[in-house]
Amino acid sequence: VKLSDLERRVCDLIASRAEELYANLERAVAIPTGRGHAPGLQEYRRILMGRLRGLDALVQVREGADRPRWLALPAEEEGEPARVPQPTVVARHEGAADLPRVLIVGHIDTVHDPHGPFQTLERCDDGARATGPGAVDMKGGIECAFAALESLRENQIECNWTFLLNADEEIGSFESEAVLREEAAKHDYGIVLEPALPGGALATQRMGSGQFKIEVHGRAAHVGRDFAEGVSAVNELARIIVRLSELSDPKRGMIVNVGPLQGGGATNIVADHAACWGNVRFRDEAAARTLAMQIDALASPGKGELPRIIINRHWNRPAKPLTPEVERFAHFARVCAEALGQPLPFASTGGVCDGNILQAMGLPTLDTLGIRGGNLHRTDEFIEIPALVDRAQLLAVMMMQLRGSSIAKERSSR
Numbered sequence: 481v482k483l484s485d486l487e488r489r490v491c492d493l494i495a496s497r498a499e500e501l502y503a504n505l506e507r508a509v510a511i512p513t514g515r516g517h518a519p520g521l522q523e524y525r526r527i528l529m530g531r532l533r534g535l536d537a538l539v540q541v542r543e544g545a546d547r548p549r550w551l552a553l554p555a556e557e558e559g560e561p562a563r564v565p566q567p568t569v570v571a572r573h574e575g576a577a578d579l580p581r582v583l584i585v586g587h588i589d590t591v592h593d594p595h596g597p598f599q600t601l602e603r604c605d606d607g608a609r610a611t612g613p614g615a616v617d618m619k620g621g622i623e624c625a626f627a628a629l630e631s632l633r634e635n636q637i638e639c640n641w642t643f644l645l646n647a648d649e650e651i652g653s654f655e656s657e658a659v660l661r662e663e664a665a666k667h668d669y670g671i672v673l674e675p676a677l678p679g680g681a682l683a684t685q686r687m688g689s690g691q692f693k694i695e696v697h698g699r700a701a702h703v704g705r706d707f708a709e710g711v712s713a714v715n716e717l718a719r720i721i722v723r724l725s726e727l728s729d730p731k732r733g734m735i736v737n738v739g740p741l742q743g744g745g746a747t748n749i750v751a752d753h754a755a756c757w758g759n760v761r762f763r764d765e766a767a768a769r770t771l772a773m774q775i776d777a778l779a780s781p782g783k784g785e786l787p788r789i790i791i792n793r794h795w796n797r798p799a800k801p802l803t804p805e806v807e808r809f810a811h812f813a814r815v816c817a818e819a820l821g822q823p824l825p826f827a828s829t830g831g832v833c834d835g836n837i838l839q840a841m842g843l844p845t846l847d848t849l850g851i852r853g854g855n856l857h858r859t860d861e862f863i864e865i866p867a868l869v870d871r872a873q874l875l876a877v878m879m880m881q882l883r884g885s886s887i888a889k890e891r892s893s894r
């Protein structure tokens with residue numbers, strides 16, 4: 481496959497802006513958006529909303545839902561200020577009615593400490609790479625998508641797209657899940673700007689993920705005076721944890737991880753309260769259901785008896801298996817990449833992202849179309865600088881090819 485003259489022109493325009501892309505990313509990275517830092521999230525969101533309006537999009541801000549309170553870990557409860565639910569930006573650009581509708585999804589939050597020493601984008605490795613908080617996950621990917629859409633617009637190439645920007649992906653997208661689901665149902669293709677896997681690979685399947693908290697209530701008693709009257713919540717939780725540890729079966733695609741823990745208050749009092757938090761991973765819906773049943777079965781049946789065991793859980797990221805539709809979409813992306821001289825290998829991962837939620841709504845989604853780089857979530861997180869241009873070009877060519885491709889027609893005629 482060769483690029484058309486028009487595609488070539490769009491790609492040349494992107495390449496001519498390499499310095500501008502880098503400067504935009506530098507500005508974005510310097511705004512701290514980690515750990516629910518509201519002023520930074522607000523500032524970055526404001527800048528991106530301005531660019532979306534410049535692209536002639538109808539920009540809406542949707543209120544964030546409250547996260548279930550049981551998700552808060554002991555460390556979060558102490559000291560940290562309560563998290564303010566963050567809104568989600570939904571910017572819709574209508575090109576022409578008969579073109580496929582593409583949902584582009586990015587998250588503006590990072591995992592980094594907004595007050596720590598890692599705050600700016602710096603070139604390293606003789607200028608081949610740059611390191612900075614959120615550079616690869618995923619402010620670099622967001623910049624690539626803007627560069628692609630802006631270059632398409634300047635060449636008067638119409639597409640139908642919606643750009644959704646949430647601010648809670650790194651903590652499970654509980655605040656934005658409803659908006660993600662609603663928008664997924666309105667589109668034909670999903671593109672998520674998570675960074676490429678090592679070697680620039682495209683994730684074609686992902687495990688699902690869920691969170692749980694198990695709370696145990698017992699009866700307090702003084703250890704020396706009336707030990708026999710006590711019902712230890714800690715001992716019961718210990719038995720539960722042993723059972724949880726036996727549920728993991730990686731060969732069947734089921735993983736249960738327990739931690740952190742909480743329990744008791746003093747060594748000479750039988751603990752009347754204990755709790756554990758945990759995370760599950762599952763390969764498919766069947767594994768998700770099995771884990772749900774097994775964990776729910778740990779709850780105490782009666783209300784009055786002690787110890788009383790309460791289960792809270794939410795499987796917030798459904799498994800993202802390789803469906804025939806996704807496979808076709810992935811091959812389509814590969815054809816676009818190869819036309820640009822970029823290899824696009826496929827891989828699978830146990831990691832999760834918003835692509836899991838989109839695809840669970842029936843939207844064929846590719847979710848590693850952001851930038852290339854590595855060391856995500858670490859303070860040596862980096863991007864490959866040339867990938868700013870490469871990956872913006874890939875997104876632009878994909879958007880152009882989707883306008884007329886056979887996979888687009890298949891999907892729109894459903």
Ligand SMILES: [Zn+2]
Pocket residue numbers: 587617618649674675
């Ligand atoms: Zn991410």
